Amino acid sequence: MKKIYYSIGLVILIATSLGIYTYQLIFSNQIKNDVKFFIRSTDALTQVLSHLDTICIHHEDVRKVSVLKKYKSIKPGMYILKQGMNANDIINLIRSGNQTPVKVTFNNQNYIENLAGKLSHQIEADSLNILNSLTDKEFLKREGLTTHTVLNICMPYTYECYWSISPNQLRGKLMKAYRNFWNKERLQKSNQLRLSQNEIISLASIVQKETQHKPERRRIAGVYLNRIRKGIPLQADPTIVYALKEKHGRKKIFKRVLNKDLNISSPYNTYRNKGVPPSAIAMADIDAIDAVLNAERHSYYYFCANPNKIGTHSFAKNLAQHNRNAKVYQRWLNMQNIKR
Incomplete structure (x- = not known):
C-alpha cells in the first residue's frame, strides 16, 4: 500500500513540477522594456527567432x-x-500579423530622390523601389505628372501606415492626401487666380524659399501675382539658385545671386x-500654398530683403523705390563680405 501511495505522490510531484516548468516556460517575463521588433519580407523563420534571441530574457x-x-x-x-x-x-502577436502602424513624416525635400531616401x-522599402514607384511612367502619364512635378503630390503631412507597406501602396496614400487637399474651396480659389494646381504649388515653393517669416508670405505671393x-x-532669385544647382551640382551652396547668373539658360530662370x-523648386508646405491661394491684394511689384530687420522684406510699388531698397541691402551684403 505504501508503494502505491509513494507512486501516486511521485506522479503528483512530477506533474506539479512539469506544470510549473510549463507555466514558467510559457508565461514568464521575457521583455524588460518596450522594444520595436522588425520582421522583413525576406526573413526566414531562423532569422526571426535569431532576432528574438537578442531581445528576450530567456x-x-x-x-x-x-x-x-x-x-x-x-x-x-x-x-x-x-x-x-x-x-x-x-x-x-507575431503569428497574428497584428503589427503596430508607424507615422511617416517628411518636409523640406527639394528633390524626389531626397524624398525617396x-x-x-521609415518603412521597409528601400529608396530605389520607392523612387521607381513615384517615377513610374504609366503612373505619371495616368496622373498627368512628370518626374519634376510628381513632388507636388507629396503633401508634407504625417501619414499613418504599416512599416511593411509597399511603395505603390504608399504612393496611393500620397495621391489620396493630395486629392483631399485640393478640396472645393481651394480649387475655386485656384480657378479665380487662373492658375493650375501645379502653378500654385510652384509659386508657393518660391514664396517659401523667399521667406520663413510666415506673416509676410501672403504679401510676397501678392507681389508675384501682380x-x-x-x-x-x-525675377525670383530662388529660381536662379535652383537653376544653378541643376547645372553645377545640387550640393553646391550659393549664398548670393550675381548679375552674371541672371543669364543662365534654364526654364527655371524667371528673369528670362x-x-x-x-x-x-522645393517641397512647398501647406502654409505657403495657402498663402498663394489667399494672397494679399496690394500695389507692390517689388521686394528685397530688409537688413534692418533680418528675416523680413522691404516692399516697393515702383522700380525707383525698389532700387533704393536694393542698394541698402547690397551695401549690407558687402559689409558682411558675402560674395557667393
Missing part, C-alpha cells in the same frame, strides 16, 4: 514555445514587444522667362 523558452504553438508562417511588419510580455504573448528610413497679371517676369516655372 530566448530558449521562446524558441520552445514557437515549436509548441507551431509558429511557421512569417508575417512581416513592425511589432511593439511591450515590457512584461511572455513567450506566449510574443508568438501570438527620407521615406526609406507681376503675372502685368506680364512681368517674376515669364510666368511660373514648370515645377516647384
Whole structure:
C-alpha cells in the first residue's frame, strides 16, 4: 500500500513540477522594456527567432514555445514587444500579423530622390523601389505628372501606415492626401487666380524659399501675382539658385545671386522667362500654398530683403523705390563680405 501511495505522490510531484516548468516556460517575463521588433519580407523563420534571441530574457523558452504553438508562417511588419510580455504573448502577436502602424513624416525635400531616401528610413522599402514607384511612367502619364512635378503630390503631412507597406501602396496614400487637399474651396480659389494646381504649388515653393517669416508670405505671393497679371517676369532669385544647382551640382551652396547668373539658360530662370516655372523648386508646405491661394491684394511689384530687420522684406510699388531698397541691402551684403 505504501508503494502505491509513494507512486501516486511521485506522479503528483512530477506533474506539479512539469506544470510549473510549463507555466514558467510559457508565461514568464521575457521583455524588460518596450522594444520595436522588425520582421522583413525576406526573413526566414531562423532569422526571426535569431532576432528574438537578442531581445528576450530567456530566448530558449521562446524558441520552445514557437515549436509548441507551431509558429511557421512569417508575417512581416513592425511589432511593439511591450515590457512584461511572455513567450506566449510574443508568438501570438507575431503569428497574428497584428503589427503596430508607424507615422511617416517628411518636409523640406527639394528633390524626389531626397524624398525617396527620407521615406526609406521609415518603412521597409528601400529608396530605389520607392523612387521607381513615384517615377513610374504609366503612373505619371495616368496622373498627368512628370518626374519634376510628381513632388507636388507629396503633401508634407504625417501619414499613418504599416512599416511593411509597399511603395505603390504608399504612393496611393500620397495621391489620396493630395486629392483631399485640393478640396472645393481651394480649387475655386485656384480657378479665380487662373492658375493650375501645379502653378500654385510652384509659386508657393518660391514664396517659401523667399521667406520663413510666415506673416509676410501672403504679401510676397501678392507681389508675384501682380507681376503675372502685368506680364512681368517674376525675377525670383530662388529660381536662379535652383537653376544653378541643376547645372553645377545640387550640393553646391550659393549664398548670393550675381548679375552674371541672371543669364543662365534654364526654364527655371524667371528673369528670362515669364510666368511660373514648370515645377516647384522645393517641397512647398501647406502654409505657403495657402498663402498663394489667399494672397494679399496690394500695389507692390517689388521686394528685397530688409537688413534692418533680418528675416523680413522691404516692399516697393515702383522700380525707383525698389532700387533704393536694393542698394541698402547690397551695401549690407558687402559689409558682411558675402560674395557667393
